[in-house]
Amino acid sequence: MNIVMTIAGSDSSGGAGIQADLKTFQELGVYGTSAITALTAQNTLGVSDILAASPEFTVAQIQAVFEDLQVTAVKTGMLFSAEIIEAVTEELQKHSVQLVVDPVMIAKGGASLLQQEAIHALKTKLLPIATVLTPNIPEAEEITGIQIETVQDIETAAKKILALGVQCVVMKGGHLEGEEAVDMVYFADGAFFAMSSERINTKHTHGTGCTFSAALTAFLGKGYALRDAIIEAKHFIQAAISHPLNIGNGHGPTNHFAYRKAQVKGQVKLH
Template sequence: MITLTIAGSDSGGGAGIQADIKTFQELGVFGTSVITALTAQNTLGVHGIFPTTVQFVEAQLKAVLEDFNVTAIKTGMLFNSEIIECVAATLKNRGLPLIVDPVMIAKGGASLLQQESIQALKNKLLPIATVCTPNIPEAEVISGRSIHTEQELFLAAQDIISLGVQCVVMKGGHLAGDKAIDAVFIKGEVPFVLETNRFETKHTHGTGCTFSAALTAEIAKGKSLQEAVLEAKKFVHLAISNPLNIGHGFGPTNHFVYRQLEGKCDVVCH
């Protein structure tokens, strides 16, 4: 199976293209890439962003799709509205599963998506997406709602589904509590929750990229949305709870451990 990630490069190796390719490899799919921006970053923060031109994004995208039988695609940092519109136009009629990780803010607080791009994301990309995987702050921006309660979470998810997305995974890592809870909303189905014990660590850089890449890999392999989300949750939970402890700031997750432990992980689904 062949997957494609359209995202930014992380020179620190914990997020972006690098995290996606590592995750694809660990889950047994071949990863291809389209780089939307170069970043100078490490575990201490983003020290510079150099966006790729929209023409070169398009050239990379067409080069990959013309030669490889890609079975699932994910997007990460798309940086600006021109790149978003280019990606959406190129993928619109291809009928491929598209997983959108709406990357907006880096762990260190740097903005990774220009403000005018939010409307392009909502109007162009999400209507053709299979899955959207926002964390709570990202879901608030997309839906225009504050999310503090279960009811507000449900309403925000329905707002995002109304844009055309088939499935929304609301990642609850930013919510309080001793459990890491993700709420999954699939159009026309009963919502469900994935729950794991919360692991206290600062080494969480790239968790969103890693989760969405794992989800993309499992969908590429033919898993149902529910099966793919469950396996992706296992992958990222193991990656967080077995930290590498490298770097002096928010370190990367452990992409090796899922394969080493054969995916054995307690996830409660209800």
């Protein structure tokens, strides 16, 4: 049995965070475990409250799982504070796992999910041990201090992120203009490829970042090579966006069932 872990916040509406991650793990046939960093009171309209776990309790959850189960891949999502990031990094350094970092910073409704002082800890502590980072454009801007408007800006920001020690960065292009959404993938060894997909006209995109990074973690946990895992995760999230559930009055969740239940892959072109 392939066992993976998510270290992230809880989303009471089930579209993002721990809930989205565990749904994705289940859909992809891996056994999901979790360490919850924070509770959020939220729905498709936004986040109304956050209650963070202590760094010590976050680590205790990780330790409890690793003491008993053979985890091969881990993803981090909402880590909230510098103290939690530092504690999680210290604990993960004790284990040989592939690490996917989704730098969750801002909820779809605009609420901040990462304290400002935590960004420094993310860059100096967690990213140097990460296998892959999956930022959207606003997150990449926050991490690098670069305003991203062009393809050249994306490449410049990606190289700056790789210089922090991460092995690979997936620069998600959903926030840029264009008929297609283009994700650009850069590796520390200089390799590069891009993935483009039809831009879906929908407001039901809550949890897309969580779901993509969870799918990537699941495929890595199943033994996929990193490039193949990234591509298959893109198929998963494209299917999830393309077949919306149409629930909620705001930014509704993606459809975690689509990839398996409808037996469809989101259409993705490689470049």
